[in-house]
Amino acid sequence: MTETKQPGDQFVQSLARGLAVIRAFDAENVSMTLSDVSRRTGLTRATARRFLHTLVELGYVRTDGRVFELTALVLQLGYSYLSGQTLPQLVQPLLEELSAQLHESTSASILDGADIVYIARIHTRRIMTVGITVGTRFPAYATSMGRVLLAGLPEPELERYLAAADLRPLTPRTIGTPDVLRAELARIRRQGYAVVDQELETGLRSVAVPIHAPDGSVAAALNVSMQVRFEDAGRNLDDLAAEVLPQLQAASRKATDALRAKQEPRVPPRS
Structure with missing residues (x-):
């Protein structure tokens, strides 16, 4: 049986979860409710809510109170790599x-x-x-x-x-x-x-x-x-x-x- 690799002691779980929330949005899931994000990431609704609202405050996500969408600001995450x-x-x-x-x-x-x-x-x-x-x-x-x-x-x-x-x-x-x-x-x-x-x-x-x-x-x-x-x-x-x-x-x-x-x-x- 293949052994599952465990995160090291330098692993920051909250960062990994935040990135998972961003990656949950794609061409087929441009707009999602809290329940959608929770289901696609495997996070609880309470945890997904905290990460989504943090991303809203940072400008990476927008919401009308029910549906969440990524903003163009997330492009900076990729362009920071590509620009180099x-x-x-x-x-x-x-x-x-x-x-x-x-x-x-x-x-x-x-x-x-x-x-x-x-x-x-x-x-x-x-x-x-x-x-x-x-x-x-x-x-x-x-x-x-x-x-x-x-x-x-x-x-x-x-x-x-x-x-x-x-x-x-x-x-x-x-x-x-x-x-x-x-x-x-x-x-x-x-x-x-x-x-x-x-x-x-x-x-x-x-x-x-x-x-x-x-x-x-x-x-x-x-x-x-x-x-x-x-x-x-x-x-x-x-x-x-x-x-x-x-x-x-x-x-x-x-x-x-x-x-x-x-x-x-x-x-x-x-x-």
Whole structure:
């Protein structure tokens, strides 16, 4: 039996509970009553009430007396992390240029556990039922960027991921077994890009490529997302991917070069 890890003596339970209350809000639970929050966090109503009203006083939550919602102030919690990162600053102008060339939505993400996390995005129109912003998370196995990132993992890390992955069928097309996903990741590794056709959401296709760190590892992924058009219904996916790959790969090379240049020490000019 697996032993449950116990918190250390430096663990602050009240902070953990407060963060749990914030994380209870998501795209499907934007507004919640006290009972809703209590149920989703496992906290008693009295405890949930104290944390909610503390968050209201701090400005992270608002309420009309019955329903609670997060405020925009919670974005500071994520942006404090992102603002210290190099990648979002490097890729944002590249995504803008790429989107202008292709007239499609473009994004960049990193791998965080079993999910991808968006670090930058340019959207031309809403292409999913769930709005995508910086900080949005999706399961890596069902996304083009996630598969690029998984394909770049060292073999032991990938096997640990596959052993623990919950490959739920998000659409009828979603890859649902570790063996099939392993084979697809091997193909992505060989060809250098991923194409996902309506596996995250029906009607959505995307193509992704890796951004490499100076040591050669995969640091992040770039993608182009597009809606399935009637005229493309019978076309080969690789042919569709070929239409955006040159621009996508060029943006990836620029991002990879920028990361390398940032790390390389500057040599002072000779006198």
